[in-house]
Every structure is written in structure tokens, then in C-alpha cells.
Amino acid sequence: MKNQSATFRIYTEDTNKGKIEEIISRYFDGFTIYKAEGFWRLQKEKTLIIEILGESDIVTKINSAAREIKSANNQEAVIVQKIKNNNWLI
Incomplete structure (x- = not known):
């Protein structure tokens, strides 16, 4: 059975963007980071919202990366979101 595609988001405090980029890059070769309040x-x-x-x-x-980000930012929690959808490249 084919896996369903999804958009994953990790919400974290913007305190150490360079370290967060380093963590995410170890797990994924493509991602987007948005700044927000x-x-x-x-x-x-x-x-920061990492997508x-x-x-x-x-x-x-995703969960492993989120745990590392939580630890790196010394946070009580980070939010992880999964949105089922259909993604494709053209």
C-alpha cells in the first residue's frame, strides 16, 4: 500500500536558527523555515515554523528532530503538526 503524503510542521521559539537548521539538515534534505510571532x-x-x-x-x-530542537532551545515543548494531503513535483 502506498503511503499518504503529508505536510509536517514543527513550531519552536526563534532563539537559535542556525542550530535548528543544522538539526533539521541532518534528518531532511529539503525543508522550509518561516518566521512568525x-x-x-x-x-x-x-x-520559527519548520515545514x-x-x-x-x-x-x-520528525519526532526525533523535534526532540532535538526542543532540547537545543531549552523549551518545555514544541508543537508538531501533521496535515495529510497530496504533494507532487512538476
Whole structure:
């Protein structure tokens, strides 16, 4: 059975973009990083959203990268989001 494609997002604090790029690059050869503003416990913070497109079976790699980012940024938690969809290259 063919895997369903998905968009994965990791939301984290924007405190060490270079280190985050290094971590993500070890797991994936393609990704996008967006800068945003988020709120955590009513406190505004600079946020990075890392977006990775792939098959649904990369969840283990996504979770491993998210754990490393959480540790590198000394955060209580990061958000991981999976959106099932159909992606293709033209």
C-alpha cells in the first residue's frame, strides 16, 4: 500500500536558527523555515515554523528532530503538526 503524503510542521521559539537548521539538515534534505510571532502562556515570542513535505512514514524522523530542537532551545515543548494531503513535483 502506498503511503499518504503529508505536510509536517514543527513550531519552536526563534532563539537559535542556525542550530535548528543544522538539526533539521541532518534528518531532511529539503525543508522550509518561516518566521512568525506566537504566544505561549500569554507571552509573545518570536517563532520559527519548520515545514517538511514527505510521506506519512517519516513521523519517527520528525519526532526525533523535534526532540532535538526542543532540547537545543531549552523549551518545555514544541508543537508538531501533521496535515495529510497530496504533494507532487512538476
